[in-house]
Amino acid sequence: FYEIRHGLNFIFGLTIFWSLAVEEQFYFAWGIILHFLRKPFFIVIITLLFISLIFSYTYLEIWKQPHNNLRFHTLFTLQYFCTGAIIAHAASYRNSIFHFLIKLPRWVYAGIYILLLIINGTAEREFIALQPLEYDFIKAVLFALIIFDQALKSKPVIKAGRSKWINYWGRISYGIYVYHALVVSIVIRTMNPHFTGNLVLLKSVTTIIIIFLITLGISHLSFQYFEKFFLKLKK
DSSP: HHHHTTOOOOGGGGGGGGHHHHHHHHHHHHHHHHHHHSSSSSHHHHHHHHHHHHHHHIIIIISSSOOOTTTTTTHHHHHHHHHHHHHHHHHHTOOOHHHHHHHSSSSHHHHHHHHHHHHHSSHHHHHHHHOOHHHHHHHHHHHHHHHHHHOSSSSSSOOOOOHHHHHHHTHHHHHHHHHHHHHHHHHHHHOOOOOSGGGGGGGGGGHHHHHHOOOOOOOHHHHIIIIHHHTTTOO
């Protein structure tokens, strides 16, 4: 909530932890919703999705608050959870949405992968003239459809699970996410002691490769010697 109010104007290496806070809120609330509202669950999802979109529109258009601050808000990120929940609900109950998505040809899903790549950058976003709210919601839907393609289609566009490298990166992805901003800060500060959070140095390919390799190494060590202990507690 500090980031919602003030944006990213503090320790850069800690900025990404806003999403872990939102995830914890999700874990606390979603189980209760599932327990008490299992039968009308789909209606609940759609209602929460509309609440998220209406709140986000109000925040941007009526209250005139910055989009970057909105991104951290629980009611904004609710649209991502709701979009994923619609896919999960369809997969669990094999409803009409599931049958519609399962019948879509591979070329449609191939187009979804390409479209996500096209709009996943600032320049492209400006090119297709999308508003921030539309852009975020479309991205959420595209990600959900790609997850559907990977997890539930018998012949996905790209069988990512066949790659040992991709599987392993998925296994250590929590570490990659948690440590990457800290590594960015350390590497750039080493190169420029007066670093204030401006990421202009990331335009260097060499810098990006160095940060990527260091992040992978730290994430590997974290997974092997720290995270595995906690993962065993799942059993």
